Amino acid sequence: MNDSAFHYVDGALHVEGVPAASLAEQFGTPLYVYSRDALTRAYRAYADACAGRKATVHVAVKANSNLAVLNVFERLGAGFDIVSSGELARVLAAGGKASNTVFSGVGKSAAEMREALEAGVKCFNVESIPELHALNEVAKSLGKKAPVSLRVNPDVGAKTHPYISTGLKSNKFGVAFGDARATYREARDMANLDVVGIDCHIGSQITEVSPYLDAVDKLLDLVEQIESDGMSIRHVDVGGGLGITYDDETPPDIGDFVRTLLAHFEERGHGQREVYFEPGRSLVGNAGVLLTRVEYLKPGEEKNFAIVDAAMNDLARPAMYEAFHRIVPVIERKASARLYDVVGPVCESGDWLGRDRELAVEQGDLLAILSAGAYGFVMSSNYNTRARAAEIMVDGERARVVREREEVKQLFAGESILPD
Incomplete structure (x- = not known):
């Protein structure tokens, strides 16, 4: 198992102190289940490595x-990184x-900018x-005056899937590195x-530290040029993206990763800079599973x-990135295993969750799709008019519904047919 919050007791998968099978029976499937303990430990790994540093x-x-999930992090003292006004509304609703x-x-x-300025966001x-x-x-x-930071595209390869690589010249994100200094001067001269x-x-x-170090080196070279133009750069945001x-895969330990980057700032003579980390997947990915029931073999x-x-x-x-998620039985069987493609009922050949998986399984059994806490529910849809899953948070021996399962009638409640 990827996280000790998800473990077997006498052949039965548990989420912290709760049997996963009991969650499926009580709340139905498909079902997203998160561990508060796993969320907390991942966040504290970042926070502890940042302690005593800017x-x-x-x-x-x-x-x-x-x-x-957001509220768990808010209680731990986290800030947030958003990409829409809808996400800003969620952050505020979560405290x-x-x-x-x-x-x-x-x-x-412009509407999103206005909303964020009126709310008083930390930086754009x-x-x-x-x-x-x-x-x-x-x-x-x-x-008002808007606090701004330019996202600079350092043209550093992240050695990851092309759909989730964002730092190359060919990507849509950020200001080109060669244009960044002039763009900063332009921003400096804007009154608001x-x-x-x-x-x-x-x-x-x-899953490697080296691309981050390469990007930081390019950023700090640029910072020195920008400050020679009369601007003061108070923080350097190194983004997120650390794998799980x-x-x-063998990604670096979170604490080691953070300490390595912060040490690099000091080695470059920039230890006084405030550094922002924007983790996502490494906080929530292995803190969630998706429970599902076998309908047919x-x-x-x-x-x-x-x-x-x-x-x-x-x-x-899996359909979008050909991504791999481990799939394990909720109740282990002693029968011999067979190779299966684990597929869903959606009317698409691309509707698969795992290929060539060795499973000892029977019709009606429960399976757990691991590492589903990141980009799982948030990317889910109502394709084929399928209601989205419920979400559950487990805290020790307690389980709470943190999003109710949708009902089909909700999916077309805002629609109407043409009049006669």
């Missing part, structure tokens, strides 16, 4: 935006503070010159902008299929 943690809301929230994203609308991570001009105009209309920092985010599911173990000439009640609409990562 470094802060801003949780990437896009990885898991459930209010209870978070706008003043400790960074607004990222490549396509902020701006990604283009047109966005700078738009933010300056919105801030002027409100009689306050230049406060610099930002980069090179990708996601990164889905299968056999379908043998075939070339493939055996375990058809389950979860589908690509519930967990999009």
Whole structure:
């Protein structure tokens, strides 16, 4: 198992102190289940490594935006990183503070800028010159100065899936490295902008430290040039993207990762800089599982299929990225295992959750899809008019519903047919 919060007791999978089978029986399947203990330990690994340093943690809301999850982090003292005004509303509803929230994203609308300025967000991570001009105009209309940091694209490869690599010249994100110094000068001269920092985010599911160090080196070289132009860069935002173990990956320990980056700032003579970390997957990924029930076992000439009640609409990562998630039985059987493709009921050949998995399983059995806490529920949809799963938070021996299961009638409540 990837996390000690998820473990077997006498052959039965438990989430902290609660049998997973009892959760499925009580709340139904498909079912997302999160461990408060796993969330807490992951956050504290970051926070403890930052202690005593000018470094802060801003949780990437896009990885898991459930209010209870965000509230766990808020109680631990986290800030937040958002990419929409909807995520800002979630942060505030979860008890978070706008003043400790960074607004990222490549396509902020004027309405979103206005909402964030009125709420008092900590900083805007701006990604283009047109966005700078738009933010300056919105801030002027409100009689405010917007705190800004430019997201710089350092052209550093993250050695990850191309869909989640964001720091190359060919990616849509950030200001090109060669244009960054001139763009900072342009921002400096806008009356309603306050230049406060610099930002980069090179990708996601990164399992090596070296790409981060390369990006930091390029950023700090640029900071020195920017400050020679008369600006003061108060913080450096190194983004998120640290990977987790889905299968056999060996990402660095969170604490070691943070300490290595902070030590590098000191080695470069920038130990006085405030550093922002924006973790998402590494906080929530291995703190959640998706429980699903086997509806049918379908043998075939070339493939055996375990058809389950979860589908690509519930967990999009396998279909979208060909991503691997371990799939384990909720109750271990002593029978011999067979190879199965674990697939859902959605009417698409791409509706698969795991291929060629060795499972001892029978119709009606429960399976747990591991490492589903990040980019699981948040990417789920209602494709095939399927109601989205419920979400549960386990805290010790208690389990609470933190999102009720949708009902089909809710899915078309806002629709109407044409009049006669």
